[in-house]
Amino acid sequence: MSENIFADALFQTAALTSDDRVTSLKRVLDDLTVAEQVLSEFRFVFNNPELTTEKQYKLLDTFEGYLSELTLEFLRILTQKRKLKLVPRIRKQFESLCNNEFGELKVKIRFPYEPDGEILEQLRVSLPRYGLYPQERSGDAVFEVSLDESVVAGFVAETGGKILDASLGRKLAKK
Numbered sequence: 001m002s003e004n005i006f007a008d009a010l011f012q013t014a015a016l017t018s019d020d021r022v023t024s025l026k027r028v029l030d031d032l033t034v035a036e037q038v039l040s041e042f043r044f045v046f047n048n049p050e051l052t053t054e055k056q057y058k059l060l061d062t063f064e065g066y067l068s069e070l071t072l073e074f075l076r077i078l079t080q081k082r083k084l085k086l087v088p089r090i091r092k093q094f095e096s097l098c099n100n101e102f103g104e105l106k107v108k109i110r111f112p113y114e115p116d117g118e119i120l121e122q123l124r125v126s127l128p129r130y131g132l133y134p135q136e137r138s139g140d141a142v143f144e145v146s147l148d149e150s151v152v153a154g155f156v157a158e159t160g161g162k163i164l165d166a167s168l169g170r171k172l173a174k175k
Helices: 002-016 021-041 053-061 069-080 084-102 117-130 135-140 168-174
Strands: 105-111 141-147 154-159 162-167
Touching: 002 021, 002 069, 002 084, 021 069, 021 084, 053 069, 069 084, 084 105, 105 117, 117 135, 117 141, 117 154, 135 141
Parallel strands: 105 141
Antiparallel strands: 105 154, 154 162
16 A cells, blocks of 8 residues: 555654744645545646656746645656556545644444443453554544444454454454
8 A cells, every 4th residue: 555655754754844843744634635635626637647757847846935835846746657646545544644643543343233331441451453554543532433234243443544453354354
């Protein structure tokens, strides 16, 4: 998942480029949200195979003063690698990284049935063992539970771009 690599690199860079880590990360997240909206509205322009990389750079340059220099440089790199289409997924991953670092730790869990509180507490303790989030963040985890009939027994948990598929359907698909 290259969007995870890009989001992680941008996150680390944004965190190191300013004395005010939180403000820097929030600025880049805001910039990515704007970039996602603009790229969505003008996707026919940016996806045009006849539009050279240099012309795409010039289009991005129109955002100077509106987006941080770090975000613009990041978008130029994505343009060069023909990966601008990943911006929505990169933004989502970047937002998850920010939430994991500073905010509440949202964990989306899909079940084929409505779980009871005991199962959720067992998961709160056991999910860190599978690397979904650090043990010290267990108390911060906020579970967003949803019913998903496509999950065959078990559950699928996701946070910060990491997925744990502990469903029977996955195990059957491997065979």
